[in-house]
Amino acid sequence: MNPRLVFWVLLALGAVWTTVWAFVLLRSRAGPAFEVIEPAENRLRLRLLFTFGLILLVTFALSLRAYPYSSFRTRALGAPADSVQVMAMQWGWSLSRDTVPARVPVAFVVQSKDVNHGFAIYTPDGALLTQVQAMPGYTNRLIYRFDRTGTYTVRCLEYCGIFHHFMLTKFIVR
Ligand SMILES: [Cu+2]
Numbered sequence: 001m002n003p004r005l006v007f008w009v010l011l012a013l014g015a016v017w018t019t020v021w022a023f024v025l026l027r028s029r030a031g032p033a034f035e036v037i038e039p040a041e042n043r044l045r046l047r048l049l050f051t052f053g054l055i056l057l058v059t060f061a062l063s064l065r066a067y068p069y070s071s072f073r074t075r076a077l078g079a080p081a082d083s084v085q086v087m088a089m090q091w092g093w094s095l096s097r098d099t100v101p102a103r104v105p106v107a108f109v110v111q112s113k114d115v116n117h118g119f120a121i122y123t124p125d126g127a128l129l130t131q132v133q134a135m136p137g138y139t140n141r142l143i144y145r146f147d148r149t150g151t152y153t154v155r156c157l158e159y160c161g162i163f164h165h166f167m168l169t170k171f172i173v174r
Contacts, residue, residue, distance in 0.1 A: 074143060101174070153169075
């Protein structure tokens with residue numbers, strides 16, 4: 001999904017949320033501290049609870065395709081056609097290759113030598129594309145398909161020590 005669209009949707013939802021709560025807060029000062037909940041009000045509350053619960057569940061189910069978990073990505077994109085071994089360490093990245101094919105699913109097999117790091121891939125124009133944790137003693141697979149060629153940047157998204165900000169590398173998609 002377009003990151004700019006996500007930003008504006010979240011901002012709009014945040015504004016609605018803040019307005020509703022400001023309204024509730026302002027109104028609550030006028031009434032008594034405790035109110036008896038009438039059965040009709042209670043039914044309305046339950047109906048709203050189940051409605052919003054259902055909306056949440058459906059949204060969750062529909063957005064599973066976008067999850068970074070490898071089984072969801074494999075189902076959405078197909079089995080990976082290529083793979084890159086990624087090792088994270090204080091403070092750098094070691095990638096088994098520096099070029100990656102475009103328009104096929106690629107598996108990044110991500111591990112860490114020392115502490116937790118965040119393996120994050122940025123587009124040539126600097127937008128965050130996808131990310132996964134790099135953890136010691138654990139292998140994470142991040143499957144992604146690059147539709148655009150160019151030079152992508154890898155940054156660490158988990159603070160991992162004093163030179164965390166130097167932790168970046170690049171690879172080429174072609
Ligand atoms: Cu790091």
